[in-house]
Amino acid sequence: MIATSASTAHAARPAPAVRGAPAAARQRIDRTLELLQRVPLTRRLLHAGEPVFRAGDALACLHVIHFGCVKTVNMSADGREQVAGLYFKGDWLGLDSIAAGRQGCDAVALDLTEVWAIPYAALLEAGAGEPALLELLHTAMSRELSRDRDAMLSLCTLPADARVADFLRGWAEALAERGLRTDQITIHMTRAEIGNYLGMKLETVSRALSRLAREKVIAFSETGRRDLHIPDVAALAGFVQRSLGVEAAALVH
Amino acid sequence: MIATSASTAHAARPAPAVRGAPAAARQRIDRTLELLQRVPLTRRLLHAGEPVFRAGDALACLHVIHFGCVKTVNMSADGREQVAGLYFKGDWLGLDSIAAGRQGCDAVALDLTEVWAIPYAALLEAGAGEPALLELLHTAMSRELSRDRDAMLSLCTLPADARVADFLRGWAEALAERGLRTDQITIHMTRAEIGNYLGMKLETVSRALSRLAREKVIAFSETGRRDLHIPDVAALAGFVQRSLGVEAAALVH
DNA sequence: CGATGTGTTGACCGGGTTCAAACAATGTGG
DNA sequence: CCACATTGTTTGAACCCGGTCAACACATCG
Numbered sequence: 001m002i003a004t005s006a007s008t009a010h011a012a013r014p015a016p017a018v019r020g021a022p023a024a025a026r027q028r029i030d031r032t033l034e035l036l037q038r039v040p041l042t043r044r045l046l047h048a049g050e051p052v053f054r055a056g057d058a059l060a061c062l063h064v065i066h067f068g069c070v071k072t073v074n075m076s077a078d079g080r081e082q083v084a085g086l087y088f089k090g091d092w093l094g095l096d097s098i099a100a101g102r103q104g105c106d107a108v109a110l111d112l113t114e115v116w117a118i119p120y121a122a123l124l125e126a127g128a129g130e131p132a133l134l135e136l137l138h139t140a141m142s143r144e145l146s147r148d149r150d151a152m153l154s155l156c157t158l159p160a161d162a163r164v165a166d167f168l169r170g171w172a173e174a175l176a177e178r179g180l181r182t183d184q185i186t187i188h189m190t191r192a193e194i195g196n197y198l199g200m201k202l203e204t205v206s207r208a209l210s211r212l213a214r215e216k217v218i219a220f221s222e223t224g225r226r227d228l229h230i231p232d233v234a235a236l237a238g239f240v241q242r243s244l245g246v247e248a249a250a251l252v253h
Numbered sequence: 254m255i256a257t258s259a260s261t262a263h264a265a266r267p268a269p270a271v272r273g274a275p276a277a278a279r280q281r282i283d284r285t286l287e288l289l290q291r292v293p294l295t296r297r298l299l300h301a302g303e304p305v306f307r308a309g310d311a312l313a314c315l316h317v318i319h320f321g322c323v324k325t326v327n328m329s330a331d332g333r334e335q336v337a338g339l340y341f342k343g344d345w346l347g348l349d350s351i352a353a354g355r356q357g358c359d360a361v362a363l364d365l366t367e368v369w370a371i372p373y374a375a376l377l378e379a380g381a382g383e384p385a386l387l388e389l390l391h392t393a394m395s396r397e398l399s400r401d402r403d404a405m406l407s408l409c410t411l412p413a414d415a416r417v418a419d420f421l422r423g424w425a426e427a428l429a430e431r432g433l434r435t436d437q438i439t440i441h442m443t444r445a446e447i448g449n450y451l452g453m454k455l456e457t458v459s460r461a462l463s464r465l466a467r468e469k470v471i472a473f474s475e476t477g478r479r480d481l482h483i484p485d486v487a488a489l490a491g492f493v494q495r496s497l498g499v500e501a502a503a504l505v506h
Numbered sequence: 507c508g509a510t511g512t513g514t515t516g517a518c519c520g521g522g523t524t525c526a527a528a529c530a531a532t533g534t535g536g
Numbered sequence: 537c538c539a540c541a542t543t544g545t546t547t548g549a550a551c552c553c554g555g556t557c558a559a560c561a562c563a564t565c566g
Contacts, residue, residue: 074402078494080410084402096398098391104399128381141394142351148401149327149337149349149357155408156452157333160522190544199409201523206546224531225545241331413554444513454555459514477563478513 025177029090032136033116036064039126039133042117048188052093052107052115059101061117063093068113069188071197072105083189083197085148086110088174092140110188155199162243163198164208168218168228169236176233186227212239278430282343285389286369289317292379292386295370301441305346305360305368312354314370316346321366322441324450325358336442336450338401339363341427345393363441408452415496416451417461421471421481422489429486439480465492 043066046052052063052070067089074084084105087093093115097103127134154166172182187194191202191209198205209228212218217235221227230236296319299305305316305323320342327337337358340346346368350356380387407419425435440447444455444462451458462481465471470488474480483489 074406076403076406076410078497080406080497082406082409084405096395096402098395099393099399100395104402124384124387128384131377131381134377134387138390138394139352141391141398142349142353145349145394145397145401146352146357148398148405150329152337152401152405152408153327153329153333153335155405156335156449157329191546192544196409202545203524203547204522207522210546244331244333443511455513456515456556457554460554463514 022173022176022179026179028139029178032064032090032140033066035130035133035136036116036118038130039118040122044115044117046109046113046115048109048111048113050109052109052113053103054106055103057103059094059097059103059120061119062095062123063107063115063117065089065091065093066114066116068115069110070107070113070115071110071189071193072107074105081196083193085144086171086174086197089178092137092144095141095144157244158240159243160198160200160204161208161211162240163200164194164205165212165217165236165239165243167194167198168212168230169233169240172230172233172236182233183230184221184227185230188226215239275426275429275432279432281392282431285317285343285393286319288383288386288389289369289371291383292371293375294372297368297370299362299366299368301362301364301366303362305362305366306356307359308356310356312347312350312356312373314372315348315376316360316368316370318342318344318346319367319369321368322363323360323366323368324363324442324446325360327358334449336446338397339424339427339450342431345390345397348394348397410497411493412496413451413453413457414461414464415493416453417447417458418465418470418489418492418496420447420451421465421483422486422493425483425486425489435486436483437474437480438483441479465489468492 042061044052046068055073055075065087070087070091070093071083072085072087072093073081075081087107093107094103096105098120123133123137127137154163158166168185168187171187172185175182175185189197191205195202195205209218209220213220216231217239219229219231221229295314297305299321308326308328318340323340323344323346324336325338325340325346326334328334340360346360347356349358351373376386376390380390407416411419421438421440424440425438428435428438442450444458448455448458462471462473466473469484470492472482472484474482
């Protein structure tokens with residue numbers, strides 16, 4: 001099965017208007033991929049469902065996504081597991097495994113994806129002569145820490161519906177930063193996976209999406225329940241605000 | 254107010270028996286503080302409640318804790334806020350701000366704390382000549398990514414009681430890694446702060462602690478409700494397992 | 507001493523889970 | 537090409553964990 005959707009593959013047309021923060025992000029991503037050309041790397045093409053690496057693998061290479069999208073799955077010793085992160089073009093995979101020297105998560109392609117495998121040792125070596133490479137690595141790790149933090153904030157402070165809306169907003173934002181269209185997106189995940197990622201059950205995700213559609217914040221595509229139409233990304237943020245607006249209003253004694 | 258408890262301050266006596274993973278962690282922490290002596294750093298002594306830095310501050314220095322303990326507080330644009338992380342001796346603060354160049358969180362001392370302020374530029378410079386220093390930084394960032402991931406897993410997969418138990422286990426583990434006693438610990442946080450960190454309300458934290466005490470997994474000190482007696486850290490992990498054991502048992506049709 | 511902040515506990519309520527049924531999409535083999 | 541199995545999605549109804557509201561205990565402090 002080759003699922004090359006317009007939303008995440010390399011062939012997508014650029015978004016009509018790119019400006020401000022998304023443009024800066026786009027530059028950063030392009031610069032990342034450009035700088036990495038100087039490092040010996042191996043390109044790997046993965047189809048949806050294929051693993052980039054598995055938890056426990058020795059850390060030989062870090063991976064940077066050239067195109068496509070990848071999820072990481074974290075698992076505890078007692079068998080609880082969770083989708084821990086989603087990654088797109090320009091994102092690094094395996095940064096959390098540098099300390100332990102072994103991968104802590106499974107990484108699985110969600111779509112047709114090309115990753116660049118970069119030997120960690122070679123990267124450090126090249127980084128000694130080219131500080132910009134190291135800065136790249138530090139920035140990537142730092143950004144992921146910020147991202148994780150914001151994810152935790154959403155988990156802890158938003159009700160289920162708003163969490164789903166915020167998830168879609170984040171996905172659309174990631175696409176916008178990469179110059180892809182955000183009005184028609186494909187979530188390459190089942191309801192169960194989304195729910196697992198957001199800390200809720202699949203039925204709750206389904207109901208939340210239905211509610212968002214009922215309120216015209218999103219619309220289901222005629223082609224299937226996986227393809228979503230997002231007329232206005234800002235409206236998703238607005239929905240989140242309204243969700244806690246009613247709570248905030250209740251707090252104003 | 255000077256709250257120098259035996260649990261987190263530098264004067265605490267070493268734990269009776271240190272072996273295995275905790276010992277390795279202890280070496281890593283000692284080595285961190287030792288290597289950093291070669292970098293120009295400024296020592297700052299902070300009392301409980303005083304900020305190490307605030308969100309929005311320009312990133313000039315990274316901070317490493319020499320003794321004491323610190324919380325970071327993340328805040329969204331719309332005012333939702335959350336305790337994002339807890340840090341002890343040897344931990345780095347501000348790693349998430351390297352990308353943006355500004356602090357993304359408030360960092361506040363929870364106890365009498367000494368931090369070493371290390372100019373980021375100087376660290377990179379020193380790192381060029383001493384790769385071990387860079388490795389130190391990478392390891393610190395990588396470990397924090399892993400830690401955040403595990404925190405998210407707990408948030409998403411554990412019921413409230415188990416989350417509190419796991420929180421205490423994690424705190425005790427952090428102390429054990431630093432050679433401090435874990436049988437008598439002081440949580441320098443209110444129930445509200447703990448709840449905020451764990452994604453639940455203060456009443457739920459209070460009830461969870463009461464239940465843990467009722468089941469003899471912990472005991473309240475006679476000196477106050479902030480000081481806890483943990484007879485057996487493994488029993489906390491056991492409680493977590495039992496919490497989802499009943500669920501797991503229900504799943505075995 | 508009252509005042510304020512913190513912790514505990516009870517009673518009630520509601521958002522999200524659980525259980526269940528039906529439907530849609532996709533694939534498989536005859 | 538269709539019968540059939542499999543997997544994913546939607547929706548309803550009942551239940552329950554954790555939130556909300558409230559009362560009280562207990563510190564510390566001016």
